[in-house]
Amino acid sequence: xxxxxxxxxxxxxxxxxxxxxxxxxxxxxxxxxxxxxxxxxxxxxxxxxxxxxxxxxxxxxxxxxxxxxxxxxxxxxxxxxxxxxxxxxxxxxxxxxxxxxxxxxxxxxxxxxxxxxxxxxxxxxxxxxxxxxxxxxxxxxxxxxxxxxxxxxxxxxxxxxxxxxxxxxxxxxxxxxxxxxxxxxxxxxxxxxxxxxxxxxxxxxxxxxxxxxxxxxxxxxxxxxxxxxxxxxxxxxxxxxxxxxxxxxxxxxxxxxxxxxxxxxx
Numbered sequence: 001x002x003x004x005x006x007x008x009x010x011x012x013x014x015x016x017x018x019x020x021x022x023x024x025x026x027x028x029x030x031x032x033x034x035x036x037x038x039x040x041x042x043x044x045x046x047x048x049x050x051x052x053x054x055x056x057x058x059x060x061x062x063x064x065x066x067x068x069x070x071x072x073x074x075x076x077x078x079x080x081x082x083x084x085x086x087x088x089x090x091x092x093x094x095x096x097x098x099x100x101x102x103x104x105x106x107x108x109x110x111x112x113x114x115x116x117x118x119x120x121x122x123x124x125x126x127x128x129x130x131x132x133x134x135x136x137x138x139x140x141x142x143x144x145x146x147x148x149x150x151x152x153x154x155x156x157x158x159x160x161x162x163x164x165x166x167x168x169x170x171x172x173x174x175x176x177x178x179x180x181x182x183x184x185x186x187x188x189x190x191x192x193x194x195x196x197x198x199x200x201x202x203x204x205x206x207x208x209x210x211x212x213x214x215x216x217x218x219x220x221x222x223x224x225x226x227x228x229x230x231x232x233x234x235x236x237x238x239x240x241x242x243x244x245x246x247x248x249x250x251x252x253x254x255x256x257x258x259x260x261x262x263x264x265x266x
Contacts, residue, residue: 001025002074002100004087006112009205011039013113019048021110025078027053029070031062033169034092035084036228038206057081058170067096074105086114118204119162119232122211124244125199129235131159136180136231137166138173139187148187151233155192161233174227177202178220181231185217193217197234199249200224213249 003025005018022028028049030040045054060066062081073079083093087109100107120127131154134147147163154161163184165175177200184193198216202224203209212222216233237245242259245251 001078001106001108002071002096003078003080003108003110004093004097005080005082005110006086006114007037007040007082007084008113009085009115009118010037011044013205014048015110015112018110018112021108022048022080022082023050025052025080027055027073027077027079028082029055029057029061029079030082031084031093032056033059033167034090035167036169036174037084038203038228062093062096067099070096071100071103071105074100075103083112086112086116089114089116113205115162115164115204115230119201119230122204122209122248123199123201123213123232124248125160125232125234125241126238129158129160129238129241131157131161133162133164135164135166136175136183138175139183143187144183145187145189148184148189148193151184152190152192155196155233155235158235160235163231163233165227165229165231167228175229176227177222177224177229177231180229181216181220184231193233197237197245197251197255199232199234199245201230201232202226203228204230211249213245213251213255215255 003021005021008014030045062070087093097107132150134150136147137144151161165180167174188194194217196216197213198219199211199213200219200222201211208225210224237259246256
């Protein structure tokens with residue numbers, strides 16, 4: 001059996017179902033590279049795993065040749081793969097699931113809380129008004145113009161954009177909101193983003209969660225706890241969304257009044 005278990009955005013998000021399966025399996029493999037789960041340290045993992053085999057997996061353990069190895073092992077024993085957030089919101093482990101099912105392994109999915117559900121809940125933006133989500137990577141080999149093109153397309157349809165920021169856990173490199181703002185403004189060849197409302201989101205779902213709304217270019221001047229970070233580019237806010245931006249996300253009074261007075265609504 002192969003069980004994919006969503007860790008949520010913090011260990012407190014683990015469900016009773018998740019703990020039940022962790023207790024049943026012979027081996028627990030933890031994905032340590034697709035995202036950061038604050039508070040998920042070795043001591044916590046040992047508390048929930050007990051004395052069974054525990055593997056902190058690198059990318060090579062669960063991708064490429066690692067897929068065949070983990071599936072072969074799942075044919076003989078029960079294995080749980082713990083994944084940040086919800087297991088298949090990102091496509092990182094789809095290849096493992098497909099190969100496991102193809103080989104006759106019993107596959108179980110235990111869902112967890114995802115950034116996709118927490119961002120609307122915490123910001124007060126309406127979930128059905130989000131367009132395509134994009135990931136902003138460091139512009140080391142090429143400039144990721146596709147990211148701003150996706151934001152432009154969403155804005156043209158009056159949809160918000162969730163921008164996930166580059167995480168390279170094996171290099172200990174995690175993009176911050178200030179870094180992301182500099183990259184986005186450099187890519188903004190149509191000058192649509194500088195004046196847009198943005199929301200800086202840090203360590204979502206944790207005790208030091210920080211959510212700040214302001215003009216996108218001003219978000220880099222705030223202080224944030226360490227990553228994981230993400231950004232939302234806001235389309236024209238609905239009146240209730242505007243109230244939430246002020247009350248939940250600390251949108252500055254001058255911006256709030258600008259939108260109220262201009263009736264700048266969808």
